Amino acid sequence: MATTHRRIETQDAKALRSRRQHFAAPGGSHDRIVGFLARALPMAVGVLAAVMVITPLGPRGEISFLLDRNKVAMIKERLRVDNALYRGQDAKGRPFSLTAGEAVQQSSAEGIVRMDDLVARLLMTDGPARLSASAGQYDINDDIVAVAGTMRLATADGYRMMASGVSVNLKDKTLTGADGVEGEIPAGTFRADRMFVDLDARTITLSGNARLRMVPGKLRMP
């Protein structure tokens, strides 16, 4: 009932009322608060709704962002990996791993991955061996690394080999070189047109005006 008209009551009745009754009486402080809130709260809801609508459009910075396909950093190649690691198994089922500082595959059409400072860790009959090269192209399908520059092999028992112009077949652990190879092993340095090396059996077959030079005396590790 609206408390607009005054009530008829004696001064004595007013004095007898307790504090809770004063608080609850119509026109008391509780009524004024409730009356004020009845008008203030709907207005606050309106203001809040307005604020929530307006602020995202305001100029002050973007809180949410939209992933724009054109502005994202795109690579043209199919694959570009830093510190790449590739694991595989050779013909006898022994694992090998191929790590590279950077591996780039231009397109999926050619299964060639260009690698820089690559290191292949192989498992030979007499222990692990490490084969490193400054750059090479790795053919994924038949596990052949065409080494650009010089390749170095170091095996567990201290055998060293260095060769350039070769490609390494990781599947059956052989090296082949077709147009001009040269290299060095502890026994001497060699050079030839073509070369076939079986890393496990450590046989090096040079053909086509092959040259070999052996220096008796101190073993020279390549």
Next chain:
Amino acid sequence: IGGHNSNAPVSFAADRIELQDRQDRVVLSGNVQITQAGLSLSAARTLLNYTDAGSLKIQRIMATGGVSVSRGNERAQGDSAVYDFNRRIITMAGNVRLNRGSDTLRGGRLVIDLASGVSSVDGAASGSSSVTGATSNSGGRVTGTFSVPQN
């Protein structure tokens, strides 16, 4: 012309070289030319044994198929030859022909001692002892022609 240094670097040239590192062996074939400090050996096929325990040491070179060894003005030819690096001698066998300057010597077997430069030719291919002169089989004479200066 003795005093050949058997520890000098040895360089090989051939059509085909096969290095078998585990067996410490090198097989060369196809007009092989081996040169070491003035001594050069050429043959059709050669086999080289070496040891690489600690330091590289070439043990011997066995050459077959028309071997010719030349050094300075001395040139020796034979069917097969064995160059023993440890005893520093070259032994050739099988119709050996040795010519030094304009002199020639033929026989069954030739031993060149690289330390002293003495080349001794033996009649029989299987050799005979220079002391008793006894040879295991008959035949096998040593023939030679020497040119005497005119003055």
